[in-house]
Amino acid sequence: MDEKTRDDLLKLFRSKLNEAMRLYLETCTRCGICVEACHAYASMGQVRYIAAYRHEIVRRIYKKYFKARGKAWPSVGESKELNEMALRELYDAAYSCTGCRRCMVYCPFGIDTQMLMSIAKLLLVGAHAEPEILTMLADMSIERGRSLDLFKESFLTGIKNLEAEVVKKWRMEAGGTAIPVDVEGADLLYVALAGAHSIIPAAVVFNAAKERWTLSFFEAVNFGAFVGDPTRTQLILERIVNEAKRLKVKEVCICECGTAYRVMKQLSGKQPFEVSSITEAHARYLREGRIQLDKSKLKDPVTYHDPCQLARNAGVIEQPRFVLSQLTDDFREMAPDVRYNWCCGGGGGLVALGEDNLDFRMKSVKVKVDQVKQTGAKILATACENCHTQLSDLNKHYNMGVEVRFLSSMVADALVQ
């Protein structure tokens, strides 16, 4: 690595140093209470997956370049030079971490591993050593925001084709649009993912609840956040914020995508609209009596996997349970509770890497599989696209014999006409 590259990377490192990050970098005592916290360590037993070990990979570079000690007495903290090898270590640490923040619950100081890994991810982006697919997908999202007119026609045609299926599930009053798009003055802007499964059940429920809604042109997923690039994250986020402002909606409702929800909820700042997840919206409709569900639709016992970004990291915990209580009488809670819930192993962009890391994704969450099995449930519900994909992969790999389902589609299927 040449001098110039290193300087540029260290500038990126510096850009991440705010108060919280300094605290996280300065404070670890390497006490090892976090040892059992990571699902990858609990499943595979390799030291490199322990939270404190991951931290130290970033911290050693910090000690070298941002602390006087790194020059005066480098060996005391084993500070390390930033070079090609260091980048490889950073990659291994960051892309085996799902950012679930379970370890943060264990740590006596509350060190946020996801934050520290965001330094690693940004350095990798700076060195063009990140998983290319994530940057590519992020850039595609940004491009879509910039030249919407190019995509508009094909998008609208695609949506038109879905409307018949929505109507099949919920009959509309004459003259109503099954999937409204670009409606100024609507109450709610629904941001879905690219895929009928994310649009149809949501549309069915919105129509049943007589919501004045409109579908966003953009997909909710934020690949900028997965790849750990703050600029791209912000650009992807802004497309939706701008659309919401243009349409003057009161609420932006995010589909079943944990990261998209957390980014929108926590990163969009003060806006003239509220941010909700679709699960929250469904719970609200049920409470207000705007929709009713038929419990006889689900015969088998159900358990629910809390998506880390939605539950532990954003507080959507009670709502899915309320929705489930309206769907079934045989709901089985996973143990341990939501703060200590095991990650599915698909977060942090890991699922998006597909086959490349399938082996690791399967081996690293043996504990999750056991946790699901313990409930004895036959239906495994969740409210996050990545979790759904990962849990489906696990179901196949470990022959778990469960049916993995989106909570929203369970609601749509159980609607009382």
Place this chain on the structure above:
Amino acid sequence: METVYYIILVPMVYVAFAIFFVGTIARLVKIFREPKNPTTLQIFPEKEPKWLLALYDTFLLPTVTREKPVFWAFLMLFHVSLLLLIIGHLELFKKFKVFQVIPHEVFLGKGFVGLILSVCLLFFLLRRFKSPYRELSVPEDYYLLILLFLTVLFGSQMDWARRWYGYELLAAEDYRAYLVSLLYLKPKLSSAITTSGHSFMMVLHVFFANLFLMFFPFSQLMHSFLSLPMNKLRRG
């Protein structure tokens, strides 16, 4: 030898305390002048009152109780003893009425505070020789534990000698005279301090304590000040 004693007991103490105070404050200022994180970093479900719960997390370490109860017991014993030890040292400057709520002879704890600390420190140190803690540790962690162990051991020796073995030549009054003279910037070393049989214990105790203080601001020991704000971040 006398010169060495003098250097350790007088100028080095001043230097150590200067580094400790200036270093710690400088480090804290540097950290807390950085901009705040734009998003919340809390863990859910959230509970109120957040400040009180952050204090609870910081001082009672509830997550450790759940995961590693034995380690938790040692951590609590260690930190409580450390607090008693600091109080004990303050009483070597002056008699504080507050501390004498439960009447006791200076130094606090009849020698057991030091003993508990030594045992805890040995436990912490030996623990780090074992995998996976060995792989997580860096030299700093060992240096600090060894340094603190030596400080505590030599310090406790003086206490134990008086308490348990009837050694009378070096008493709390002698330490008080020495410490107060340092405080008023008129350092005076009595012959009890420099020439009695246990002087070398005293000198070694002060020497290691000096090193410890000088290392403090630059090490993970800053967790003593940073733990509370970090726990507050987690509580939201």
